[in-house]
Amino acid sequence: MPWNDKYECMPVKQIQQFQVEKLQETVQWVIKRVPFYKQKFKEAGVKATDIKGIEDVAKLPFTEKNDLRDNYPFGLCAVPLKEVVRIHASSGTTGKPITGPYTADDLAQWTECMVRNFYAAGVRPEHVVQNAYGHGLFTGGLGFHQGATALGCTVVPTSAGLTERQITLMQDFGAQVLCCTPSYALTIAERAEELKVDIKSLPLSIGIFGAEPWTVGMREEIEARMGIKAMEAYGLTELGGPGVGFDCEAQSGIHINEDHYLAEVVDPVTLEPVPLGEKGELIFTSLQRRAMPMIRYRTKDITRLYREKCVCGRTFVKMDKIFGRTDDMLIISGVNVFPSQIESLLLDIEEVTPQYRLVVRKKGYLDQLVVQVEGKPEVYEAGDRKKFEVEAKIMAHIRGHMGISVEANLVDPKFIARSEGKALRVVDERPKQFR
Known part of the structure; x- marks a missing residue:
């Protein structure tokens, strides 16, 4: 049963009419209030009145991450700071941070999406929610906090890190719900096993994970090791944080909150829209945000959109789990490689754990991909011969499915740094001129 069936179960034609009206309002709003967009729309020769149907969104110009950095900190803010009640930001590890200002109404909308x-994940007011997302400028911690609070849950704001304490509090407070990144969930599961704590015997039954791409194989690994239902939370700082999309009990795709976000998929090369069901780059336009609306924001996430009748009753468009990111894509021997593809193949190998990283090196004139992964204890106990067998098995499995040759290294236990937030999956050791 949906939380807000007025919108979540609205007939598709009504949703799309609602989106058109909100899109027209948002275009008028940014033209009046944001010089950047006023100029972009003038150059594109587009007016709000040109938007008469959903397909007309394709007439609007794109917004990219560099546009946000170039206008740092508040060049894209559509309201004076006296109307801003909170500011979040990205880490800024690859340049200036991305700022996210919110009006009071923006926070209320975000909270609604998080509820x-x-x-949809099965959380109810009587549940204890352990929120192990980082709190602070990062949108995750406070986004989940305000959603669970508004639902009426008991919230334990542990934030990320101090893994042993996370496990202790999980035992002492009886949390039924865990919120964190999927890679940190695995870190918690692994540490619990080392401490001889049986997580499956605890009240924990639901995990809501996001902030990084994760495969179906990873979801199944988490569910098996923790004895929980692992659910999805999709979002971006640029769009206001988590809550853009979520999966329901069917776990058959991520529902997008279409009354707040207009989603489309384009060919990542031509940037032309592709039909529903075809894979491409995900684009979002915010429909009700007022402090910093995004017009056709290029997420760089690769996925597909589709509509189907869902057992949960929701009519919102669905998207697949993120296949990869255009800026994470590696080209090895002429083949496009996404880390998520390697992850899926590694999870097929029963002798290894989900702890891995990909190292890209230069070998002569060619790029070489080294897959570093930790084996299960019994592999190391069996000696070097078994280790070599598993490495050969990995290389053959990847070559057979992707047609590329990689070097597989079974590294020592705990060689891969454990994540308390987003996991570092790719290390590029090539000289800068070759990247």
Whole structure:
């Protein structure tokens, strides 16, 4: 049962008419209030009145991450700072941080989207929610906090890190719900096993994970090791944080909150829209945000959109789990390689754990991909011969499915740094001129 069936179960034609009206309002809003967009729309020769149907969104110009950096900190803010009640930001590890200002109404809308996320995951007011997302400028911690609070849950704001304490509090407070990144969930599961704590015997039954791409194989690994239902939370700082999309009990795709976000998929090369069901780059336009609306924001995430009748009753468009990111894509021997593809193949190998990283090196004139992965204890106990067998098995499995040759290294236990937030999956050791 949806949290807000007025919108979540609205007939598709009504949703799309609502989106058109909100899109027209948002275009008028940014033209009046944001010089950047006023100029972009003038150059594109587009007016709000040109938007008469959903397909007309393709007439609007794109917004890219560099546009946000170039206008740092508040060049894209559509309201004076006296109307801004909170500011979040990205880490800024690859340049200036991305700022996210919110009006009071923006926070209320974000909270509504997060409540939907929790409710669809099976969370109810009587649940204890352990929130192990980082709190602070990062949108995750406070986004989940306000959603669970609004739903009426008991919230334990542990934030990320101090893994042993996370496990102790999980035992002492009886949390039924865990919120964190999927890679940190695995870190918690692994540490619990080392401490001889049986997580499956605890009240924990639901995990809501996001902030990084994760495969179906990873979801199944988490569910098996923790004895929980692992649910999705999708979002971006640029769009206001988590709550953009979520999966329901069917776990058959991520529902997008279409009354707040207009989603489309384009060919990442031509940037032309592709039909529903075809894979491409995900684009979002925010429909009700007022402090910093995004017009056709290029997420760089690769996925597909589709509509289907869902057992949960929601009519919102669905998207697949993120296949990869255009800026994470590696080209090895002429083949496009996404880290998520390697992850899926590694999870097929029963002798290894989900702890891995990909190292890209230069070998002569060619790029070489080294897959570093930790084996299970019994592999190391069996000696070097077994280790070599598993490495050969990995290389053959990847070559057979992707047609590329990689070097597989079974590294020592705990060689891969454990994540308390987003996992570092790719290390590029090539000289800068070759990247």
